[in-house]
Amino acid sequence: xxxxxxxxxxxxxxxxxxxxxxGYLPIxxxxxxxxxxxxxxxxxILDLGCGPGSATVAIAAACDPGCHxxxxxxxxxxxxxxxxxxxxNVREAILGDFTLPDVRERVFGADRYDLVLASFALHHIxxxxxxxxxxAAAASLVRGGLLILADEIATDxxxxxxxxxxxxxxxxxxxxxxxxxxxxxxxxxxxxxxxLHLPFSPARIDDLTxxxxxxxLAVGCPLVHFGAALxxxxxx
Ligand SMILES: C[S@@+](CC[C@H](N)C(=O)[O-])C[C@H]1O[C@@H](n2cnc3c(N)ncnc32)[C@H](O)[C@@H]1O
Numbered sequence: 001x002x003x004x005x006x007x008x009x010x011x012x013x014x015x016x017x018x019x020x021x022x023g024y025l026p027i028x029x030x031x032x033x034x035x036x037x038x039x040x041x042x043x044x045i046l047d048l049g050c051g052p053g054s055a056t057v058a059i060a061a062a063c064d065p066g067c068h069x070x071x072x073x074x075x076x077x078x079x080x081x082x083x084x085x086x087x088x089n090v091r092e093a094i095l096g097d098f099t100l101p102d103v104r105e106r107v108f109g110a111d112r113y114d115l116v117l118a119s120f121a122l123h124h125i126x127x128x129x130x131x132x133x134x135x136a137a138a139a140s141l142v143r144g145g146l147l148i149l150a151d152e153i154a155t156d157x158x159x160x161x162x163x164x165x166x167x168x169x170x171x172x173x174x175x176x177x178x179x180x181x182x183x184x185x186x187x188x189x190x191x192x193x194x195x196l197h198l199p200f201s202p203a204r205i206d207d208l209t210x211x212x213x214x215x216x217l218a219v220g221c222p223l224v225h226f227g228a229a230l231x232x233x234x235x236x
Contacts, residue, residue, distance in 0.1 A: 031148055
């Protein structure tokens, strides 16, 4: 898998992603709500497909000030941006594709983390790779540890009605019309050549739930927002 698409948009990502994915900010905010309701400060964190560290930043208030985060991303620019925001709390910043065995070996390991974040990071990879990543994440959690999986999800089309796609397209059109979407970002995203496109392969919520449960996690899905979902898995 190549990551140039994400490398190109690092500087725009934090301000622009919430405008093109309507569920993104509500779900990031909900991650913090969930962790604060849980009442346990996270100490050893894995941020898988960290991008510019957005999920780590979103939950920072629910982490121990001395916590350590392992950052993983295939895009060098994204990883650098995440390192800059997480600074002294970075345990390791790992550049590479987490579906590949050598990267998996560095990232995962028994009882390594009390919190794993996989935030909008699995929807480009095939389902069997998603399942493998979920299994590896679950195996890397300590007992009682939490997997927070947020992502794009496959949506239903009642009677062929693509309601989610239409709602999302209208939201983007409104942001474009109001000048909220940065022209530089839009030019980069719309000029992406065919070979730089990444597959869009969201899974169904019931498949994600089932893979998490089979990996030994007690699963809940507290939030679904127009094509994006937040799933929680607690290691039994
Ligand atoms: C939509 S962004 C999500 C970033 C961040 N986690 C967030 O919540 O905003 C997806 C990120 O996952 C990374 N990514 C996707 N698949 C990956 C893989 N197989 N290995 C490593 N990084 C991956 C991309 O490079 C990109 O930075």
